[in-house]
Amino acid sequence: MGNADLVYPSSMNVECAHQVAIPPPVPFFKSFASNLKETFFPDDPLRPFKNQPLSKKLILGLQYFFPILEWGPRYTLQFFKADLISGITIASLAIPQGISYAKLANLPPILGLYSSFIPPLVYAMMGSSRDLAVGTVAVASLLTASMLGNEVNASENPKLYLHLAFTATFFAGVLQAALGFLRLGFIVDFLSHSTIVGFMAGAATVVILQQLKGILGLEHFTRGTDLVSVMRSIFSQTHEWRWESGVLGCVFLFFLMVTKYFSKKRPKFFWVSAMAPLTSVILGSILVYLTHAEKHGVQVIGDLKKGLNPISVTDLAFGSKYLMTAIKTGLITGIIALAEGIAVGRSFAMFKNYHIDGNKEMIAFGMMNIAGSCTSCYLTTGPFSRSAVNFNAGCKTAVSNIVMAIAVMITLLFLTPLFHYTPLVVLSSIIIAAMLGLIDYDAAIHLFQVDKFDFIVCMAAYVGVVFGSVEIGLVLAVALSMLRVLLFVARPRTFVLGNIPNSMIYRNVNQYPNAMSVPGVLILQIDAPIYFANSSYLRERISRWINEEEEKLKSQGEMMSLQYVILDMGAVGSIDTSGISMFEEVKKNIDRRGLTLVLANPGSEVMKKLDKSKFIDDIGQEWIYLTVGEAVGACNFKLHTGKPGHATAELEAKDNIV
Incomplete structure (x- = not known):
């Protein structure tokens, strides 16, 4: 997409990158009950009954099943x-x-x-x-x-x-x-x-x-x-x-x-x-x-x-x-x-x-x-x-x-x-x-x-x-x-993200042709929860994205090879054990290629599962970021200084990023 200058806001320090929090553990039955309540009682019908005397609860119950008792007195x-x-x-x-x-x-x-x-x-x-x-x-x-x-x-x-x-x-x-x-x-x-x-x-x-x-x-x-x-x-x-x-x-x-x-x-x-x-x-x-x-x-x-309805119960x-x-x-x-x-x-x-x-x-x-x-x-x-x-x-x-x-x-x-x-x-x-x-x-x-x-x-x-x-x-x-x-669940969409010039915003390069790729970094967005039905597909699709990116860089004669793969997890609302296994396999594949896997914007449910499965220890919490911008900043800092993780020095305003 050509050479261009990517300008970071002057206040943007890599040391400002925030650590992604792991939510406190919640007992299984409490979490399960919460999910059931949200599925079957999203409107919380029992809320009006709380802290009410028995007589009031009885009246509210009758009004719930017979709304005419509620609006009738105001007729x-x-x-x-x-x-x-x-x-x-x-x-x-x-x-x-x-x-x-x-x-x-x-x-x-x-x-x-x-x-x-x-x-x-x-x-x-x-x-x-x-x-x-x-x-x-x-x-x-x-x-x-x-x-x-x-x-x-x-x-x-x-x-x-x-x-x-x-x-x-x-x-x-x-x-x-x-x-x-x-x-x-x-x-x-x-x-x-x-x-x-x-x-x-x-x-x-x-x-x-x-x-x-x-x-x-x-x-x-x-x-x-x-x-x-x-x-x-x-x-x-x-x-x-x-x-x-x-x-x-x-x-x-x-x-x-x-x-x-x-x-x-x-x-x-x-x-x-x-x-x-x-x-x-x-x-x-x-x-x-x-x-x-x-x-x-x-x-x-x-x-x-002539006559009214005859009884037909028999x-x-x-x-x-x-x-x-x-x-x-x-x-x-x-x-x-x-x-x-x-x-x-x-x-x-x-x-x-x-x-x-x-x-x-x-x-x-x-x-x-x-x-x-x-x-x-x-x-x-x-x-x-x-x-x-x-x-x-x-x-x-x-x-x-x-x-x-x-x-x-x-x-x-x-x-x-x-x-x-x-x-x-x-x-x-x-x-x-x-x-x-x-x-x-x-x-x-x-x-x-x-x-x-x-x-x-x-x-x-x-x-x-x-x-x-x-x-x-x-x-x-x-x-x-x-x-x-089923097709949407089994074949979720993945996108390559690029940087919108003069901003810290990253968007789909097909939707925004002016979005610029970051040298040495492949940014992928996963657009659905990760379950057993789509984990194999996502593993293969991520590998293909990496292959295509490496072939593109080689054909264009780029000086800098691919170094980092950032996965934007903002749309991944939940994950199961098959999805965690998929991440482990992707991590091994990326390691074999000599690349580094970076996660951006994982949700609380995803972080909880990744923590319990010890995957966070495997990837290193220094490679998990709140935003894609912070992840790119850390990768760019590493490419320029050779220092890993959450750096402590400020990036220059202009980095001549392709």
Whole structure:
């Protein structure tokens, strides 16, 4: 990189080099307990309970599990006015969506209304989000239909299918509550952003394809969810297509898309888009009733049972031979519902600058789904579309969920006969309009521009869902994400550092082309913890760096050969015994070459392990420095004076370093 003068600050003495401290020994069990606490209790939930009388601890405990007891006493009439408007608005969306998604799950439509009554009441008491609106979601409905439908035909054995759906919901709730109680919420974080983007887009595409059955008025349809099966089923029944149904579906889909576009352009009129699904149901029902379209190929919902949720605890199919299918369905749908609900809740909490507790949310989701499985509900979470309407309507607290539940209760008690003539094609149009919003083209383009591997993960999830199945797409995306993590751990990056002119700063020479190499010194930065999985690779990589540096100096005809190898350990947060063995082998290799190994900026955990393994005695503490600058200064002093270690003389201001 050419000759240049490296200028040290005049106050920089080599004798100023500070000795790296070895942390005091900590008993193993104390250290282990500290690590466990940081993993499972990073928010220190017991802190408010310390130094409190028993009665206060009891109150705080109840408020932890039932946040409504905390904010309820401060509730005001102004809050209620805002929550009343929000609750009525989301109820107008919840009723048609609930019926639509229940049909998507191959369940009786009335279950969509049941699922919008009990679970929101439970969440209002136990949830920590002010904006989340609880209800059924398309992706979980599709997963339920796909996974249970592979074992039991909903048309041939509807009672068993229904009981398995309740059982799957129960196990989803148990999983969610267990993750919250055991504080294992970090497991959900393994679903990366790119995985969720691709999976949701793929699931939305599959849902849209499934709705072609309703749009075209087909009575028989494939049980497969992949693109090939759906297309084959559609085009093999061209003689069964109903033009009346197709025209009606396209008209209502156009109406829904126009209202959504209008509300997006004019945010003040958010209620136009929110009311559009219920308006479509009303207009569609009136049209069918007046024209008797049900006699001309337009399928309708039919009779909906009046009354509140019947108890279904005795319907849980614990003794069924399909129990494992229900458990698997519950676990997968439960994880997906958690990821969506918590992500949505955190998004809106960020807008309003308040915090939601992920573990509390898991407990709330779990308890509402356990309660739901016992009261004729299937899986619920916090859907984005409904929560966005709740947020835009100006909700203040979770009371908006209570208002929505009361509106649904009134519908169940008095208004269900009005849905008799609701055409299925309108429900299909509502689902398609909602699903188009889940295909996030901008997010996929952003992934492609920023990180190609994340884009590949996203597309793998999408292609897997669309051309395989929902399960295949999810497994493929998670596997690729885990592979990336393993590759990062097993093949950590190492960099050659150079000096930024007129400073004591050392940076990657590839990132900073003006960074200058130091004659006789090779500075390497290790960018990850050192474990058994990467220790062999790092040993070989350091040897290659040394070989390449020596060959470069020889080819350039440099007068000064390589004398020192400095390892910047700033990014090495921890090390295991395999890593220590790697250092010992590197030290032996460097000694054989006649070079000196120098360590810079090792952390406390690393120093503790190196001290216990006696490696510090082997390398000599005089060759361990706080900073790369101090290490370079000591090496440079040794090269100029022949004296080792922490020198006592001041370096000249200019050393003519290459």
